[in-house]
Every structure is written in structure tokens, then in C-alpha cells.
Amino acid sequence: MQYVAVDGYGGDKAPYEIVKGVEQALESISDLFIYLTGYKKELEKLVKDFPKNLRERLEIVNATEVIRMSEKPSQALRLKNSSMALGIVLVKQGKADAFVTAGNSGAAMALAMFTLGRTKGISRPAIATLLPTLDGQMLMLDVGANVDCKPQHMLEFSIMGAVYIKYVVGVKNPKIAILNNGSEPGKGNQLAIASYDLLHKSKLNFIGNIEGDEIYRGKADVVVCDGFVGNVVLKVSESIPDVIAEFLREEIKKSFWYKIGFLLAKPAFGVLKTKTDYSEFGGAPLLGIRGACIISHGRSNANAIKNAIFKALKFSKEKVNDKIEKTVKNCAVLNQLKGAVRP
């Protein structure tokens, strides 16, 4: 049996869509057991109509509080009976192999770090996210856990990203790039320049710097940046299609023929939904944490939760953490820095 703890009260559509996602996952995988955390009474009502063969592979773990999306990580740490904290504790206890939440990612990172600790050899765990490219997908990290970084952290992100996309997503020999304001070596801020040197010396498949306009063209499989830049890029990227749609919507109203044309072509726009549908990407892993934790998008629907559970299982099954630990241990460049900055 494989065990996953799921935060029943994480995200905008909790608990209804979370429960539905859990049901779909249980249907798809016959040896899956789910611990669902949250307000037990309410959750019981939602699962009471589950078929018996699903219900018997589900345990509800009662929580007395919920971490809000606006909660500060430092505050969240005190909410020890929250649906999120209890899910992570289940991983710590070895009852669950992995944890999934669509809740507050900063809080999840803080709780996971505090409860599970860091992967050996990693000084800065990171949040990574899969994003669509013209011909597939790529992993960007960090997207918010570490706003001020040192070159060493960028090297750690690169190693973790490479291991994750290789074993969980299945990209062979992933190409790693530093997000930069210029493509030539020597370009960038102090962090990018020093990180370039480290990555260049490492044995990773480092392809150099890429600029902002190259991210979505699929030039690299892993795009490395500090969490400040990553977070801003992620949010800018998510907002632009919406802004474009609003511009278009206003314009299409202006003519009958535009409306007809748009109705005819509308299904084609579905491709954008599919390509940018976070629910298909299966969530953002916390990398560098001693445990498999996946943060699903705050707007997660059932499908997103189901896919996040799949990714969490793969994360656990592939022993991503062991592989990161091993790669870090064998990384001469990182070992040389040990004395200087590493914990």
C-alpha cells in the first residue's frame, strides 16, 4: 500500500474539490491509501457517499484549525493542529509517504522545514514549479522560498531541479540555465555572475544564461533564479494571458462579426487552457525537504489534486531526496564551498 496525506482545507476550492480529487486518485490507484486532514465532521459528510472500496482506503484526521492563504509562515508554525501541520506530521511519523496541499506555500515550506528538516547537504530548500513551453515543459526554481540567495544556493537549486525533472517528469539529461538579463557569460547581477562560474565548473548539463524571452521557448529544462525573481516572473506570466483576454473581450463586443468569428474559433482557444492548465502540471514540489511535499495551485480543482497526488507518489517512489543527497555529496564544486558558507 502507498500512503499520501492530503490537506483537506488547502486552497480556494477546499474542501469540496480536494475531496473530489482524493476520490479520483483512489479510483485510479488501487493500492493508494489517503489520510485526509481537516474538520472531521464536515469531511465525513463529503465522503459518506464514497464507494466502500474507496472509503476503506481513506482515513480522516481531525484538525482544529486551518492556515489561511494570508497567514505569515511564522504565524503558521504555531498552528500545530492545522490541517496542513497534521498532514506534514504524518510524513514525519512515517505513516504517509508524501504530502499534498493546495494551501499557503510559504506556510507549507516553513512547516515542512521545521517538522521534516532539510535534505542532507542542502542549505536552502526551494519551491519549484513546472511551466509550459512551446514544445513541452520546464521547471523553474526558486519561485518564492528564498528571496536573497548566494551562488551556492543557485547550485543547490540546479541539482535539485535536475534530479526532480529527470526522475519525476522523465526528462533525460536535463539542460540547466540561469535566468539572466543577458545571455553571454559575465552578464548579470553579482549573484548570476558568480552562480555562472559555479555551475560552469560543476558536472551538471549547464547551458549558460537565458533571458526572460527565452523561458517559454523551451531552451532549458531547468531555469534557476532566486526566489524573488522567480516569484515575480511566475506572477507576471500568469497575469498576461488574463490581461490579453480582457483586451480582446472588450474589442470583440464591438462588432457582430467579431462575435461570430470568435464563437467559431473559440474551441481553438482551448489549447491555451490546456497548455497553461496548472491542474495538469501536478503542483510545485518543495525540494530540499526530507520528505515528499507537493504544493498544488491555490485555485486547484479535483483534477489538480489528483495529479498532485500522482506526482507526490512518484516523488516518493523515485526517492528524489536520496538522489539529491547523493548528487550533492558527489558535487566537488559544492564540497569546496563547504567550509565557507554551508551549514
Add this chain to the structure above:
Amino acid sequence: MQYVAVDGYGGDKAPYEIVKGVEQALESISDLFIYLTGYKKELEKLVKDFPKNLRERLEIVNATEVIRMSEKPSQALRLKNSSMALGIVLVKQGKADAFVTAGNSGAAMALAMFTLGRTKGISRPAIATLLPTLDGQMLMLDVGANVDCKPQHMLEFSIMGAVYIKYVVGVKNPKIAILNNGSEPGKGNQLAIASYDLLHKSKLNFIGNIEGDEIYRGKADVVVCDGFVGNVVLKVSESIPDVIAEFLREEIKKSFWYKIGFLLAKPAFGVLKTKTDYSEFGGAPLLGIRGACIISHGRSNANAIKNAIFKALKFSKEKVNDKIEKTVKNCAVLNQLKGAVRP
């Protein structure tokens, strides 16, 4: 008479579109005189059919070299007879009131800084760019001149951005925001947190932090960030509409009805072209330079050059530099920092 120096060999479409833009500007403004820099023989051929009343308000200044888009700023400084360097020298000599180029922006910044010097009280000149929002436009800076910044520089950017958008674009009491990975005070990297404190204490119309997804929603008139983040955001933003278009193009091919629908609705897509048409925005000003320099987009067509010339004239006429100097002088917060970091 008003005098503008124009780099005849800057940008991808030089010299043809530059010359056309100059012609349009001369047609529009009867007391405009243009110094056009570049290879004289070639330029003479292009302007020989200008009507007499335009040709007599145009002087071609011969250059023996051209700064390429890939040239490093440090290299560009040595090319003293380049079309770009000669244009900036004309401003220095007082022959031209302003300078316009669609060339290499890093080189233009380096040459302008070296030749014209900084505006009094400004330690870090910046490149600012106007971008479309849902209901208008906003100015983002820095977008590439300063990749590593101190809080003081962010305050300088804010002052320069506010003066420019107020007097050149006409936005009264512009709202200023710091680009950040969270909206609450106390969020962000060290630079953003410390900059927040400075801006909060200043007399600027500071509205706090904005996140990446709020940039294009028009929440702020001036968005301040370091040049690394600004450059990445700008390039990501420019690429996403193209990527979306490529996704759509592939999809529309798949059905006859999609094609018909798209053809009918196509004019509506024109709104995106207009909204995001850099040629309407009139280029990116170099702020903090003792002189009015406008960098037009590298893909500038005639219209973009014409509008950049208009902006350059406004920049000069409104004495943007004097106003920046005065605002800086009266900024108590900035004066307090003087002893510590300022030049």
C-alpha cells in the same frame, strides 16, 4: 527652432525606417531641425527626395562606424566616431536639445553617462520604459542599467520616474509602487524591504508593494525595481503574447471553421497590436543623465522614431532634468543618506 540629434544607424530597421521617421517628424513640426548621424553617403541617397522645406531643416553628420546591438558598453565607449557617439556629442555641445536612437541601450547609457554626465544628485541613472495596462500605461524602471542596486537607488528611480511620467506623459500625482513578491509591508528581499522604508518616509505618492500579477492591471503609474528584475520582467512580458500566438496558430490550422472564425474575428486582435505597440509609446528615456536621451525599441519603425522624437522634445522642453534635480534636492530622506553612500 528645436534641435534633435537622431542616430541614423540604430536598430534593426536602420537606416531606412529611421530616415522615414525623421521625415515624418519634420513634416509634423515646422520648427524642428534634425541632425542625422551615420554613413553620410548612404544617408544622402535616402534623403535626396525629401521636399526642400524638410531637407533644409536636416543636417547629416558623418560617422565612420556603427555600434552593433551585441557590442559591450565598455567597447562601445571606444567607438568615438560611431553614429551613436556623435549624436550624444551634439547634445553635449548644445547643438541638439535631445537625442534619439533605436540602438544598443547599454551602449547608449554608457556613452551618455560618459559624455553628458549624471543629473546632479542622482548616483545611478536608469532606463525607464512605458508599458500598457488595462486602462492606460505605466512606467517601469530600472529595466537594465543597474543590475545590483541599493535602496537609495530605488528612491532615486522613484523620483525620476514620477517626474518623467508627470511632465512628459501627463499623469498627475503619479502612484509609485515597489515590485515585490508580496504586497504587505515587510515582504520581499533585503532591497525591497529597505526601499519600502525609504519610500514610505519620502513625500512621494508611494502606494506600497505590488506583485507581478498587478503590473499590467494599472495599479501603479510608476513601478520601481532593480535593473535585473526589470529587464527579465520586460522580456518575459514581450515574449508571452508571441508564445500564445504560436500556440493558437498551430491550433487554428486544425479546423476549417477555426480558420473562418479567426478570419472574421481577426481585426479584433488588432487591439493587442495597438495596446502593446512599442512604436506608439515613444521609447524609453534614460533618466538621470544630463541631457534628454530616448532609446527607441530595437525593432523601431518610422512611427516609433517619430514618436521618440516627440517624446525627446517634450523631455527637453519640460526640463525634466532640472525638475529631477530640484526634487532630489528637496528630498529629505535622500539627503539624510548623503553622507553614507551618495557620490
